[in-house]
Amino acid sequence: MQSAGLLTAEQLTIVFGNVQELIDVNDKFTEHLQDSIDQAFDRGDEDLLTVSIGEIFLEFVNMLPAFQTYCLQQSAAVNMLNALEKEKELLRIFLDVSQNDNTALRRMNLRSFLMAPLQRVTKYPLLLSRISKATAERHPDHARLREAKSRVESHLEHVNTRTKQEGATWSLRSFRRDSRKSREVVNIEMREMSVRTVGWARESTRFVMEGPLQISQPADGQWARKGSRALKFQNVQSLLMVHDKSSGKFAVLREPIHLGNCVVSADPECDDTFEVLDIRREAFVLRATDKSRTQQWFRQIKRYTRDLGPWRKRRNALPNIMINTAQSRS
Template structure:
């Protein structure tokens, strides 16, 4: 009996919704004033522009709260000798339990801190969303640098933590306040056989003709889904990349012209090490001031050679 009543109630609700939509359509045709009123309402309220009459009718979630009252009335008017009377009472009790459970879950969700809910949403980002963000950032980087698409290469990209060191925060034992940014290491030029950024850490780095003419580090921040540059690109031919032995979890990039210094750190130690290694490698091969200025080879062996 309960299932039959429920199915009839659902079919009746659907029929009423369809009938109401049809009635509204007929009224729009017959009553020009009603049509004008609806059009003005949609123009003034953006929410109404994509809402039809079904959106204003009672939805299933709202109908659930009416079921206990409906069952209570059915129980009240059902004769005591009827075999389905107790089933109505049991159904009312079960629905009330479900409603209490739903209310408890809703209360727990609303009590959760906003930053926690945001972090949960961020963790659920699919790989396709991450790929779309990377494509967006790459396009933005090429537009900023105005490099040839065929010769531009993205060596590394991802999240970095950074700060600008001062006398107050750059002290031993102090906890640095770091900000999260998106970083991209981009090179310009066609690499040659000498271009080997995957060398071991123990290998000494010397400037070589790698085919890379330019390399830059782009720092971008996100706000409300939009990305913007934190500052002008850091061109590595005008930067020094270094790391202190007792602070291996951080590395430093200093721009020579402006004397701006940035302290960086990745999500973990391995990632930090990879960023530092790539930045140092690409910075080492750029900049005329890094090259040996007319120096002589084996100067200690043959000191009689004269410079040209």
């Protein structure tokens, strides 16, 4: 269309939106699924019982914001296409001829093709539900299938909310009867804001944990002796995300804490809290709603921080590696 002078590059961008991103996302999903099928055949699993559809969809959920972007652009795309067809007779003739004479188009008009991604993504919950019903409860993928269905539904409900906020005249079919936002919908909003803040690509971002934490900044590392009761905590929604190389509801509390510059530590005398020390800047004491959740956060964050060796008994919150380095240089 652009080479024929029917549409400018800007008009094409409005009409087709981020369709190339959708193509890339679906190619990646298809490739992952095909790899799993090939591996099953290599193991002699001709019934494909070892293919974890639920696990694949859970990894694919992080790609759903690409569909959201496309959905939010649809009203502008349709309006632009309607206006252009009225203004440009050659464009209207081109679309009519293509629809009737090109067998690959199956006599579908351009608007039908533009709606196809939306129609596809709304079928995923039903597809996952049917696969889940056909999967034995003892199968390791059964729970993941149900979780994937729930998370896809939450994303679709989030898209509905956004389209209403944008004043669109249409929306995806609603998948939840209650008007309250589910926790997953809230988490979706936080993920979107966090990815924009750090500037990471969606496809290389993995969300490890999320949920409420309480945060405090103690003075001079005295919190261990006085105990957590002496600290003033602030409630925050927290998200642990990693960058995999192999204004809205939320506002940024502070600059992101880059775990590559941090040491994480838990004091035996304060098992309901843990500390994240940015070796170049400051320290933070964190805790969750209960000790079990606190320990879960601690283990996950510790996994992604720098391995600076064991901590010595507290003295101004300095890790052993700093002491050992100083001794080796003397």
